[in-house]
Amino acid sequence: MxxxxxxxxxxxxxxxxxxxxxxxxxxxxxxxxxxxxxxxxxxxxxxxxxxxxxxxxxxxxxxxxxxxxxxxxxxxxxxxxxxxxxxxxxxxxxxxxxxxxxxxxxxxxxxxxxxxxxxxxxxxxxxxxxxxxxxxxxxxxxxxxxxxxxxxxxxxxxxxxxRRPRFEADRAARRRITERFLQACLEGDMEGLTGLLAEDATLVGDGGGKAKAPLRVLLGRAKVGRFLLALPNNFERFLASVGLGPEEIRLEITEVNGVPAVIGVAADRVITAVVLDVDGGRVQHVYLMANPDKMSHLRVPDPS
Structure with missing residues (x-):
């Protein structure tokens, strides 16, 4: 041997x-x-x-x-x-x-x-x-x-x-859609946000019982849009619960699993990640990860 x-x-x-x-x-x-x-x-x-x-x-x-x-x-x-x-x-x-x-x-x-x-x-x-x-x-x-x-x-x-998109967007298109998605969420632009979502868009949240996230899949452009526009206030409540102010979180676009995604960073750690599944130029699925146990392999980007 x-x-x-x-x-x-x-x-x-x-x-x-x-x-x-x-x-x-x-x-x-x-x-x-x-x-x-x-x-x-x-x-x-x-x-x-x-x-x-x-x-x-x-x-x-x-x-x-x-x-x-x-x-x-x-x-x-x-x-x-x-x-x-x-x-x-x-x-x-x-x-x-x-x-x-x-x-x-x-x-x-x-x-x-x-x-x-x-x-x-x-x-x-x-x-x-x-x-x-x-x-x-x-x-x-x-x-x-x-x-x-x-x-x-x-x-x-x-x-x-x-179950995969029929018309997958290239990396540059995904980046543009993700940027517009984040801007609409931050500005409270319901029309701009729903314009990005497919009519039968879904939002799947994963909080694992340790962070606020929908317990069931949200279905439909209007329902998903309303939830997303409420996210900034949800972030503020979360930050308050851990002793941080809203000025201490930053939302930015980085790569998650090789594609553009939105992450929320506070206290030098990633607290949430949002990945979009794009089909034919529309967001078909929104995946919202908030379970802190699943954030350890997400790197905090250099703020510069």
């Missing part, structure tokens, strides 16, 4: 970013992804590595299986979650996902859709669409035949395609 732990550590670290990227896409939470990668280390360091022909594939298999198991248990725990559950947003994308072909697979709105897949469908989708693994190898990861794996992949792709 190979026992050189320094060599094992070097190989593991060389693949850590890829492993974190796999785990994050399967789980939707950066903290759980990091835990899963750490759980993979003793399995790797204690393995007979002399028989491992492809360390990357071996490690991806370990992490994927751990992530699938954790996702299954997480799904049952989320049944008692207060309000709607949203993925955990990140500022720094895993595995070099600033590359266009990877950035699309870590976009926040896609992670929301992936929550509607079964754990196996999600793992197959991630390994195939994000990492281009052959179906036979994915089948070995999940313990299914190649034919069954292809069927899972097809079902997952169809499901995702049905």
């Amino acid at each position: 190979t026992t050189d732990t320094s060599d094992a550590a070097g190989v593991f670290e060389a693949h850590r970013s890829v492993l974190t990227g796999v785990a994050y896409r399967i789980l939707g939470t950066a903290s759980d992804a990091e835990d899963v990668v750490q759980e993979a280390w003793p399995r790797w360091s204690g393995a007979d590595r002399s028989k491992v022909e492809d360390p990357r594939a071996y490690l991806v298999t370990i992490v994927s299986r751990l992530a699938i198991d954790r996702l299954r248990s997480a799904r049952s725990r989320r049944e008692s979650y207060v309000g709607e559950w949203l993925p955990e947003p990140v500022s720094d994308l895993p595995d070099g996902a600033d590359r266009v072909e990877l950035a699309d697979t870590v976009e926040f709105a896609l992670l929301v859709v992936l929550e509607t897949l079964s754990p196996l469908e999600r793992a197959v989708f991630v390994l195939r669409e994000a990492f281009q693994m052959p179906y036979a190898e994915i089948g070995e990861v999940i313990g299914r035949s190649e034919a069954a794996t292809r069927q899972l992949a097809r079902r997952a792709r169809d499901h995702v395609r049905e």
